[in-house]
Amino acid sequence: xxxxxxxxxxxxxxxGWTGSILAHELTDAGLDVVAIERGxxxxxxxxxxxxYAQDELRYRIQxxxxxxxxxxxxxxRNNARQTALPVRTWGAFMLGNGAGGAGVHWNAETWRFLPTxxxxxxxxxxxxxxxxxxxxxxxxxxxxxxxxLEPHYDAFEYLCGxxxxxxxxxxxxxxxxxxxxxxxxxxxxxxxxxxxxGHALFAEAAVQLGYKPFPQPAGNLSQPYTNPLGVTLGQCxxxxxxxxFGCANYSKSSPQTTILPVLVRKSNFEARTECEVTRVNxxxxxxxxxxxTYVNAAGGEFEQPADLVILCGFQLFNVQLLLLSGIGQKYDxxxxxxxxxxxxxxxxxxxxxxxxxxxxxxFNPFVSAGAIGMCIDEFNGDNFDHGPxxxxxxxxxxxxxxxxxxxxxxxxxxGTPAWGAKWKQAxxxxxxxxxxxGGGVHASFYAYRDVYMDLDPTYKDRFGRPLVRLTIDFxxxxxxxxxxxxxxxxxxxxxxxxxxxxxxxxxxxxxVTQYQTSHLCGGAxxxxxxxxxxxxxxxxxxxxxxxxxxxxxxxxxxxxxxxxGTVGALAFWSAAAIRSQYLKNPGPxxxx
Amino acid sequence: xxxALSAGAARGAIVKGGLPWxxxxxxxxxxxxxxxWRYFTPQEGALVEAFVDRLIxxxxxxxxxxxxxxxxxxxxxxxxxxxxxxxxxxxGPFQKGTKQxxxxxxxxPAQHYRKGLxxxxxxxxxxxxGKSFTQLSGDEKDQAIKGIEDGSLKLENLDGQDFFKLIxxxxxxxxxxxxxxxxxxxxxxWKMIGFPGTHYDYRDWIDxxxxxxxxxxxxxxxxxxxxx
Numbered sequence: 001x002x003x004x005x006x007x008x009x010x011x012x013x014x015x016g017w018t019g020s021i022l023a024h025e026l027t028d029a030g031l032d033v034v035a036i037e038r039g040x041x042x043x044x045x046x047x048x049x050x051x052y053a054q055d056e057l058r059y060r061i062q063x064x065x066x067x068x069x070x071x072x073x074x075x076x077r078n079n080a081r082q083t084a085l086p087v088r089t090w091g092a093f094m095l096g097n098g099a100g101g102a103g104v105h106w107n108a109e110t111w112r113f114l115p116t117x118x119x120x121x122x123x124x125x126x127x128x129x130x131x132x133x134x135x136x137x138x139x140x141x142x143x144x145x146x147x148x149l150e151p152h153y154d155a156f157e158y159l160c161g162x163x164x165x166x167x168x169x170x171x172x173x174x175x176x177x178x179x180x181x182x183x184x185x186x187x188x189x190x191x192x193x194x195x196x197x198g199h200a201l202f203a204e205a206a207v208q209l210g211y212k213p214f215p216q217p218a219g220n221l222s223q224p225y226t227n228p229l230g231v232t233l234g235q236c237x238x239x240x241x242x243x244x245f246g247c248a249n250y251s252k253s254s255p256q257t258t259i260l261p262v263l264v265r266k267s268n269f270e271a272r273t274e275c276e277v278t279r280v281n282x283x284x285x286x287x288x289x290x291x292x293t294y295v296n297a298a299g300g301e302f303e304q305p306a307d308l309v310i311l312c313g314f315q316l317f318n319v320q321l322l323l324l325s326g327i328g329q330k331y332d333x334x335x336x337x338x339x340x341x342x343x344x345x346x347x348x349x350x351x352x353x354x355x356x357x358x359x360x361x362x363f364n365p366f367v368s369a370g371a372i373g374m375c376i377d378e379f380n381g382d383n384f385d386h387g388p389x390x391x392x393x394x395x396x397x398x399x400x401x402x403x404x405x406x407x408x409x410x411x412x413x414x415g416t417p418a419w420g421a422k423w424k425q426a427x428x429x430x431x432x433x434x435x436x437x438g439g440g441v442h443a444s445f446y447a448y449r450d451v452y453m454d455l456d457p458t459y460k461d462r463f464g465r466p467l468v469r470l471t472i473d474f475x476x477x478x479x480x481x482x483x484x485x486x487x488x489x490x491x492x493x494x495x496x497x498x499x500x501x502x503x504x505x506x507x508x509x510x511x512v513t514q515y516q517t518s519h520l521c522g523g524a525x526x527x528x529x530x531x532x533x534x535x536x537x538x539x540x541x542x543x544x545x546x547x548x549x550x551x552x553x554x555x556x557x558x559x560x561x562x563x564x565g566t567v568g569a570l571a572f573w574s575a576a577a578i579r580s581q582y583l584k585n586p587g588p589x590x591x592x
Numbered sequence: 593x594x595x596a597l598s599a600g601a602a603r604g605a606i607v608k609g610g611l612p613w614x615x616x617x618x619x620x621x622x623x624x625x626x627x628x629w630r631y632f633t634p635q636e637g638a639l640v641e642a643f644v645d646r647l648i649x650x651x652x653x654x655x656x657x658x659x660x661x662x663x664x665x666x667x668x669x670x671x672x673x674x675x676x677x678x679x680x681x682x683x684g685p686f687q688k689g690t691k692q693x694x695x696x697x698x699x700x701p702a703q704h705y706r707k708g709l710x711x712x713x714x715x716x717x718x719x720x721x722g723k724s725f726t727q728l729s730g731d732e733k734d735q736a737i738k739g740i741e742d743g744s745l746k747l748e749n750l751d752g753q754d755f756f757k758l759i760x761x762x763x764x765x766x767x768x769x770x771x772x773x774x775x776x777x778x779x780x781x782w783k784m785i786g787f788p789g790t791h792y793d794y795r796d797w798i799d800x801x802x803x804x805x806x807x808x809x810x811x812x813x814x815x816x817x818x819x820x
Contacts, residue, residue, distance in 0.1 A: 041607055046617040052812050054790035057769035058621055062674060069681035076693060085689040085696055088681045099607075197801035237793040249792070264611055271607040297605070362802050366787055367794040406768040406787050418741070419647040419760055420734070424784070428653055431785035432804075459683065511692040 002293065002301045008034045011292055011306035013277045013321070016101015017564065018550035018571040019312035020255040021159075024229075024263050025575035026308075029583060032268045034304060036294050038276045038313075039067065039098030044256055048104075048246025056405045060244040063090060065105050067097035071276075074316060075456040076512045078473040080333065086459045086467065091513035093346070093520055094244070095314055099273060102314065102518060103254040103564075107243040107370030107402055108219025110162045110253070111561035112153050112569070114381040115146035115182040120557065123382060124392055133392065134477060136449040138343055139557045143528040143537035146182045149569045152576070154185055156568030157217075160253035161225035161233050164188035164217035178214045180377040193222045193236065193372050198363040198435045202399030203374035205495035211376040216400055217565070218371030219253030229262045240403040242370025252370065272296070278463055280309055280325040280547065289327075289547045295463065307586070308546050308578070315553040316453075319523035320468045323455050328524075328534050328543045333450050333471075339534040339542075341454050343447035343522040344470065345558040348395070348478045349515075350506045351440035352490040354498035355413050358433040361497070365404030365432070373400030373437070376492075379485055380560045381444070391480040395443025395560030397489045401436060411436045414502055435493065439517065441485045447557040448475055453523045474508040482506035519563050521555040529592055536590040538577040539570060545588045548574055622672070623813065624664060624774030630671035631702060632663075636709050640666060642726045644763045646733045654780045657763055665766030665775030666705075666759075675702035701758065708755035711747035712740065719745065771811045779809045790815055 009031035012019045023033050042048075047065070058064045075084035096102035116123045119141045124133060133139070166187045167177025192215035195203070203213040220236040227233070234251040242252060250257050263269055274297035281290045281303065291305035311318045322328055322340050329338035356363075375398030377383060386392050403409055411434050412426040456469040486505040493501045527533025530542035539554055541547040550571050552563045559566075581589055605612075629637045644657030644666075654660065669675060677700045686698045699707070716725045716736050725736060739745025740752035747755065766775025768782075770790070776782065782789055789810040797805055 041605060041612055043611065043613055043617075045613060046619055049618055049620075050792060051618070051815070052620050054792060055621055055770055055772075055812060057765060057773055061765060061769075063679070068679035070679050073681040078690070078692060082690065083687065085687060085693045086681050086683070088695060089677075089679075091694055194798045196798060200801060235795070237795050238798045239792045239794060241790075261611055264607055265609065267609075269608070273605040273607060362804055364794075364797060364803075364805055367797045367805070404787060406782060406785065407765055410768070410785065419737075419763075421649050421651055424648065424651065424653050427781075428784050428786075431787065458685065509690075509692050513692070513694040 002303050004303045004305070007305045008032050009306065010308040010310060011036065011304050012310045012312050013292060014038070014101060014311070014313035014317070015099045015255070015271055016096060016312065016314070017103045017255060017568055019101070020259045020263060021568065021571040022310050022312060022550060022575055023269055024259055025572075025579060027263070027266045027269045029579045030268070031308070034306075035269070035271045036275045036277055036292065036304065037099055037271060037273045039273065041271075041273045042098040042100050042104055042246065042256065044246065044248060044250060048248050050248035053245055053248040054239065054241045056407050060405065060408055063094065065097065065244070065246060066090060067095040070462070072317070072461045073467060075459050075467050075469045077469070077471055078509045079450065080471055084456055084469045084471070087512055092511065092516050093518040095316070095518065099260065099271065100255040104246045104256065105244050106564060108252050109371040109562040110157060110160060110164070110217045110219045110565045112181060113146070113559045113561055113566050114180065114383070116382050117559040118142045118144060118146050118149075127382065128387060134475070137475075137477065138447045138449055140527060140532055142556055143526050143533065144573065149573055150182065150185060152569040152572035153565060155572045156565060158189050159227050159229070159258050159568070160219045161189050161221050161227055161258075162217050162219055162253065163190040163193050163222040165192050165215050167214060176214060178375075178377050179212050180380065180383045188217065190222050190225050193218050193220060193369055195372060195374060196364065196367055198365070198401060199372060199374045199399045201496045202492060205492050206374070206376050208495055209492060211378050213374045213376050216371050216373040216375050216398060218369065220369040220371050221251050221253070227258055229259060231258055231261055233257050236369050238367050238369050238372070240366045240368045240405065242402055277321065278324075278465065280311075280321055280327060282325065282327070282544065286326070287544060289544050308548070311547070311549045312551065315520045315523060315551055316468055318549050318551055318553040319453050322524055322534070322549070323468070324465055327541060327547065330454060331452050333452055336449060339525070341452045341523050343525050343556055344451050344453045344472060345445040345447050345521045345555070346472065347517040347519045347558060348443040348445050348474070348482050348506050349439050349441065349517055350443070350482045350486045351437055351504050352486055352493050353411050353502040353504070354435040354493040354496060355430060355500040355502070356433045356435070356498050358429050361433045363432060363435060365401055365409060365434070365436070368401060368403050370402050372402065373398045375400065379488055389480075389484060391477045391484070393444035393446055393477065393481050393560065395441055395485055397441055397485065397492065399435060399437055400439055404431070409436055413500055435496075435498070438515070441482070441489050442560060442562070443478075443481060443485055444560040445478060445558045447522060473510045474506065479506060479508055517562070519552065519558060521552040521558040521563060524549050524553040525556045526554040527556065536588070538589045539574040540582075540589050542592060546586065548578065550574060621772055621812065623772045624668040629667050631667050631675060632670075636705070637663060637667065638726050639709055639713060639724070642733065643737070643759060646730070646737055647760060647763045648767055654784045655777070657767060659777065660767055660775055660780050661777045662763045662766040662775045665769070665773050666762045668774050669762065670702045670705055676700050704755065704758060707750055708747070708758070711750045712752070712755065715745050715747050715752070772813050779811055782809050
């Protein structure tokens with residue numbers, strides 16, 4: 001029997017980055033807030049202790065900190081002619097679990113998107129003509145602009161203590177920063193990280209080739225920092241165990257190190273962990289959310305009534321909850337009607353390995369950090385002329401090698417036997433002198449009519465709910481882009497002095513076993529009217545105005561950057577709209 | 593305000609009033625300890641030891657896979673949650689999909705080894721006049737391994753190439769993982785490649801470009817922070 005709990009002002013589903021930010025903002029506004037989190041509480045000292053956090057087998061290979069597919073997974077197929085099958089263990093993307101969400105295990109690359117990324121269709125159409133885009137490409141403008149988001153990017157970076165070098169301060173280009181970035185109102189809160197040998201060598205080669213390299217903006221902090229909430233982070237120690245791992249050193253920006261210590265002390269906040277929300281409840285008009293239903297660790301079912309419902313889960317699960325709760329119209333790729341599940345995107349990752357002379361080069365690849373690295377942005381977004389190239393989109397290129405962990409990061413030259421004495425010799429001869437930056441080319445993934453999410457007809461989760469079905473493949477535009485960008489990257493690697501450069505451009509079909517970042521986007525996108533989006537520019541549901549949906553599920557398509565900076569900025573932007581407009585006058589913030 | 597973390601209560605764990613931090617709480621790894629096999633039969637264990645010693649042969653660079661503990665590593669993994677695919681989505685229907693859809697077999701690693709080792713040894717006996725893999729010369733062992741690597745040596749009712757990939761991956765994982773799991777004894781592989789291990793603080797080294805790090809190699813349970 002479902003037990004009905006006392007009413008709350010707001011219920012937040014998921015206590016990762018966006019859930020923490022929204023909970024903090026709404027409790028500051030005086031609301032009584034409960035956050036319901038599927039995973040366990042996560043504490044630095046206990047869950048990623050300095051005594052054992054550096055364990056590649058446990059955390060990277062065996063996914064200790066991640067969601068278990070046994071609890072919930074997705075199904076996958078390349079196209080609608082195939083039968084989707086369940087993802088039985090993670091491969092192409094990794095899903096966080098527990099308090100802090102993906103903010104626990106991320107590398108902490110903290111980028112802003114380009115101003116043109118937010119007006120993508122308008123910009124590309126104006127520059128290249130209405131017929132320049134493939135007919136099945138469904139990219140669109142976001143409904144929010146860079147200028148509107150700038151103060152909120154700033155708020156997220158100052159919450160995190162992001163280490164970087166400004167490239168554009170209020171319109172003035174700054175030496176050593178990214179000259180292509182949008183204007184920022186003030187410098188990064190902390191200076192850039194130091195760079196390792198391979199990272200510095202990349203920057204030297206990039207300068208020789210006429211590019212303007214800059215340090216990657218990092219949430220691994222270059223120095224101790226106390227954020228506006230009074231929470232202090234430590235200095236990164238370049239331990240080389242960042243992505244897939246929790247930071248034992250309190251030096252990676254995460255909800256644990258920036259916001260949760262303050263949030264949980266508030267008398268008007270409560271978190272319930274190991275509780276999974278199974279649906280958002282609507283009243284009989286279908287236009288108002290009355291709260292959520294969830295199941296706790298013991299299997300008990302509860303109804304939590306609330307005036308305001310805020311979905312702060314991972315992209316996949318925000319969209320799944322909308323589909324399962326019957327909110328909005330599900331997307332149909334044939335008629336192109338419906339918004340929920342549409343414009344699902346990922347990232348287009350590629351790289352080139354550089355093998356260097358071991359007697360001359362020692363990169364100490366294990367001396368590194370999650371968001372260390374030197375990058376160039378000449379080939380991101382529309383920073384370059386796509387006219388003659390036959391594709392749109394782009395990405396940053398960088399020597400962003402984060403680690404030298406022996407299982408994952410050892411690389412041997414092509415032609416080396418997979419085992420035996422020659423394999424051992426090649427491992428030894430190349431470990432210290434190879435550059436192996438998995439995300440060296442970090443590029444966009446634009447939206448298409450036939451890349452989408454819906455509910456699987458066959459496979460169910462442990463509660464018997466249909467899993468989300470992903471239908472996704474690469475399109476020619478992205479594959480052409482990847483080949484072209486990877487060539488540019490390989491040129492830099494060659495200029496660095498590599499004796500052998502091995503290119504790995506992204507090839508189709510999309511493979512759910514090949515890691516490609518965990519940057520899944522779209523499915524419940526934002527826009528300027530209910531005919532092209534699930535959410536308005538404040539992340540408010542067009543269909544159910546007391547429901548807000550945070551996170552990358554709102555991205556109409558994915559840009560050539562890591563998404564978390566933009567996810568954080570959108571959360572602050574949405575929270576500000578709720579505080580300054582919605583709470584005074586609950587209802588639609590944009591009238592369709 | 594009282595600090596609260598009430599697990600198992602009516603609503604699951606409730607966090608309210610402060611961080612639910614407990615002094616001394618820890619979640620350390622489970623070390624592979626003790627002698628003998630936990631999952632393998634003695635015959636299987638001997639076969640795996642012989643196999644891993646060809647994948648990682650003893651030479652001047654390092655001890656072989658057997659002396660590094662790779663077979664012990666695999667055995668302990670198979671006896672634990674990894675051997676059961678714990679945490680994997682294991683609901684049916686199980687259907688063969690495309691390569692891009694990833695593994696779809698209901699067979700767990702523990703079952704895969706049991707079946708694979710028997711089928712591999714049977715294939716060796718029929719190819720090498722009744723001799724078990726462990727009785728073969730070094731060259732013959734390599735021939736047999738290459739046979740399942742390239743698909744020329746067929747196994748009965750089992751894809752030999754899949755089995756080869758499984759045992760190769762597990763052997764290399766054991767060789768390169770932290771020694772606490774039973775492989776990589778004395779950090780042999782880390783010393784071989786020049787990885788100084790789990791130091792946790794390389795601030796003194798980040799801008800010493802192109803210099804070999806001279807710190808001693810350490811692992812989780814040889815690190816000064818290890819107290820278990």
